[in-house]
Amino acid sequence: MPDTSVLASKWQHMPCTLDGGPAANVAVGLITLGNDTVIEPELYTFLPRDGVAVYSSRIPMSAQVSEQALMDMKKNLSRVAAEILPDDKVNVMAFGCTSGSMVIGPETVASEIQRSKPGVPVTNPVSASLKGLKTLGIKKIALLTPYPDSVNEVVEKYVGGQGFDIVVRGSFKQTGDPQITRVPPEAIYKAGVELGKNAAAQGLFISCTALRCSSVIQRIEDAIGKPVVTSNQALAWDALRLGGYKKAVAGFGKLMTV
């Protein structure tokens, strides 16, 4: 290493003012599944750019989705939460898995995360989505998922148990995130319209953070004339509202405007 004593003497000290930083309004901590390639770009698409930012760290999850694999994430929630801005403010913590939140249970997800982030509100895609559906006055839903049969059963049971009536359901039946992330948005659009146009459905819920819904939510709503709630959209909405950000965001369905 070269002698640096001479160099050190020539530094100018620049004056500066400190402000609220890059996430002055809402800093969202995100626990992301290892193989999910969709949630981060989708959240950055949904979230406004005035002082809102997402800080991600990853949790191990098998490439084959199953009830057991989802439950296995529970033991790592607290550790991963601790990695995210340990010495800076986080306004909201989000767990980036819809089916995993159902299997582990939203209350347990929150209490595990709050072990390392005490006092920080926690959201997850299923609580956020169901809250979104309730806020929009929707009880009878069309349901679209990408999951295999075993996980679809979990979703059906959970959503039904929360007082929703699933009037029509469809699935892409993929085995895990490396496939789910490759379901084309156009296929989501077609499936969403096919299910959502069912006369008995008051709205459409598209489950899973690894599905690329951001470019088709508004188009499906326009085609079916009913609200569309998706995992990432609802997660973004709930994180903003929990973080105290009340402004409407246009272009991603009715939910982001309420």
Place this chain on the structure above:
Amino acid sequence: MSTLDGGWRHLPFALDDGPAAHAALGLIVLGNDPTIEPELYRILRMDGVGLYAHRIAMGPPFTVERIKALEGELARAAAMILPDDRLHAIAFGCTSCTMAIGVENVARRIQETRPGVPVTEPVSATLAAFKALGLRRIALLTPYPHEVNKVAAAFLEAQGLVVAEKATFLASADFDIARVSPSAIEEAAVRLAKLDVDGVFLSGTALRAVSVIRAIEAASGKPAVSSNQALAWHGLRLAGVRGAVDGFGRLLTL
């Protein structure tokens, strides 16, 4: 079109290349850096490009000894990012740590778990940027305390650059570095760039430089390179994405 199966309609379709068809970029972030992700997303908001982050523990005090200890964590962190999916390039998001650890060591550690994936960090990225822009005599603006400043200046000089001007905000942790206002960064960088230098380098991934690069270049008439801007550019180019991106300085058009 669809078939019924226990009340579930199975919906036929063909898979495509996914959300990061052109560039899936992995990012190893220091736990407390609140700036690198929003800044990289600002630049990388384009079709077919995705940024996938994982964090490693790093807290104050921000000493050379501590950042050297990070080396051991790089292989484990790289293994957490899309373990069963493809990555086109992987970036380690710390300028001063890379100087302390060494460029080759960073790449070697990351490639232990991601063999064959090109690696970048702000040091290689900025050196490549200076070369692409033809900068040799630079002004250096950092947010760091003096212990880190000495390493940064000596490292650049050892690479054959002339660090003709040096200035610092003297902040000790990411918390404060990230809160240095962009207007203060712009003012300081313009002052330096107007001196007898080819361009200005704004070091530090937690420093919010990306939003003011264009203004610095417009006011000084010289190129401005920042850690995050160079990292985004180098990551894209290593991944094979060649198009110009407007609004973030001359570098992103090369």
